[in-house]
Amino acid sequence: MKKSALSDPFEKARLEKGYGKMNDQDDPVTMILGLKEVRKCAHNWKTFQSGATPGRIVVPSEVNIRDTRQIPFEVDPPEHKGYRDLVEPWFKRPLEADYQRKLRQQMDEIVDEVLKKDTVEVVSDFSLRLQSRALTLLLNIPYEESEVWIGWGTHVFRSEDTALDGDKANILYDYIDEQISKAIETPGEDLYSMLLASEIDGRKLSREEVKGVMILTFAGGRDTVINAVTNSIAYFAEHPESLAQLKEHPEITGRAVEELIRYFAPLTHMGRVATKDTEVCAHAVKADSRISLCWASANRDTRAFENPNEIMLDRKLNPHVSFGFSTHNCLGATHARQIMHTLLISLAEKVKSIDIIDYKENIEELGEFKRKVGYDHISVKFHA
Amino acid sequence: MAKITFITTDNETITLEGTSGSVMQLAVDNNVPGIDGDCGGVCSCATCHVHVAPEHVEKTGEASEIEQDMLELDDHANEYSRLCCQLEINDHLDGIVLQVAESD
């Protein structure tokens, strides 16, 4: 097995039953594994809701560490649409030329920086930095603010020994509270101020709602982007020919981004709560119990993907669900895709090869399954 | 060369000419409202959904199974639905009319 590979621990269960089971803080989860079924359940928000108790659709559950509802993520239609329409144009800003130019500048700068170093711990010295700096563009706030977020370390919610860390989460929540207060006092051109000035159904968004959007923007875009970037670096370390391919054929960059995101599926799965007794894959699901939509498994479904366990950078048909599917599909996808696109262009241009020196994998424990989602740390040397 | 006409959800008619690439790319390059092409054309996002004019279905041919599976769960899909990133521009498509589909 190559160091950069992410195996598919779900294959057997997907083929034999179509679902798997895991326990999580005495609130068990039935994981849905096939592409078609995952899509169907994601689409069926009436039976499988997101608007449950805040934190409950996340696995591991965050019910015990937060009360704020994340918006639009933990809201079902029809209310979902009002929120989504409100924020969607803002989250499309990464399509603007100026945004892309600034992102490119950030990327070239950090790639130049790591090329000069002897060894680089990718997770904290590269991915976290680049993710944090890019987020200043999405929020439209000064670049320097990224230093604060970099200072929090790699996991806002997770610490070394416990998957869920209330203290760490509080750092983020307190920070966001403070930023909202500042934006109320002196409104600017940033996302906080835009939200505070917004109306929904003829009324202003409440402070709690603004907080709900901001927490999600920070939390949803952190580990996911860090894993996507770190895994990509590991992949290119073992496949220098892919860097050469991208350099020679930059026109495949878009496809390469989708393929890397399919294969790495940075968000393994996301939960839903059943609103009634029902059935999935001929398996009974009780009202008020949890299922999860396992994007990572669905992306390896041989019924839709040829050689799913291989990275084919120019894969043409790639109906992956790494960014979710239907109502709640990823709002940050435009930003995430732009980061990956810029990363690939910059690497192909500047980097010849990468050596992996040392690493520790980050393995998620999901009941009967163990899935590698990225690295706790990975040290490499970049060569120009 | 193919002339391709888009009718937007606001009933605006936009006629474009293309020689190669996908219909989605042509639409995105010319800012046709309602065709976003988020996934760049790999059949993963369904933001390039159009309804082919019934009399032109013959020109576009049938959707692949993968494309059909994507469309199946789209609330605005009908028998004339296509994801236009899966339509390669060639002379055969000359003159087709595509109605941009509603989105949620």
Ligand code: HEM
């Ligand atoms: C490669 C990086 C990313 C991946 C793989 C990813 C994955 C996902 C997935 C699978 C969902 C669907 C969740 C569900 O159905 O319940 C989702 C939703 C969401 N993501 Fe991302 N995400 C990424 C980056 C980001 C970024 C950068 C942001 C923002 C800064 C973000 C913000 C959101 C939000 C706000 C939602 C909820 C949308 C809604 O409920 O309407 N994501 N993401």
Ligand code: FES
């Ligand atoms: S552009 Fe994404 S499915 Fe057509």
